[in-house]
Amino acid sequence: MQTSRAKTLKLCLFGDVGVGKTSLTDRFITGMFDRRYIPTYCARHHHKYLDTPDGEIYIQVWDTSGTRRFRSVDSRLLQDFNGAVLLYDVTNLSTFCSIQQYWLQWVQAVAPADLRLVLVGNKVDRSSSRQVKEEVARQLSREHGVDFYETSAKSGQNVEKVFLEAVSLLGTDWDSSGSVEDPKEMPQPIERTNHCSVL
Secondary structure, eight states, X not given: OOOTTSEEEEEEEEOOTTSSHHHHXXXXXXXXXXXXXXXXXXXXEEEEEEEETTEEEEEEEEEEOOSGGGSSOOGGGGTTOSEEEEEEETTOHHXXXXXXXXIHHHHHHHSOTTOEEEEEEEOGGGGGGOOSOHHHHHHHXXXXXXXXXXXXXXXXXXXXXXXHHHTTOTTOOOEEEEXXXXXXXXXXXXXXXXXXXXX
């Protein structure tokens, strides 16, 4: 049962175009995977209710655009968020470089100190096309003190773990009791460039 007394937890997904933010979110929210690529031009605001032993949890998931126009968002957006997922595509080295060059630094610079960060390498089902080694990404996560997972929105591998980790619910017993979604707009961007290291 969905009530106004449910505890609200908010998380946001960041990453470049095409890394699978929408597919990963849809897999968590609906349990489904859509093979079609439909880019997000602003942001989508998804909702999911979870029933836990401690009461009902209302999770808000912001699936953001990865286009250059939306590569930076107003830092105030993160002030009341509980977690953020930083997503790259394991088959596309440049998306991992963007995590190193921009997303990690930006989020850690503007986010509240207690914001939980999860670094995620998506599309591990395409292992024959891998360009980013798991250990390289794991080392980056250790350097920045964030959690790390590899996922597949297609197979569902580790998807629930990522979202529950991001809002500190991993290990909690829960049942899904529904979800909806609404389109929202995000603020404007700035850009940054740097060198990428994968050694």
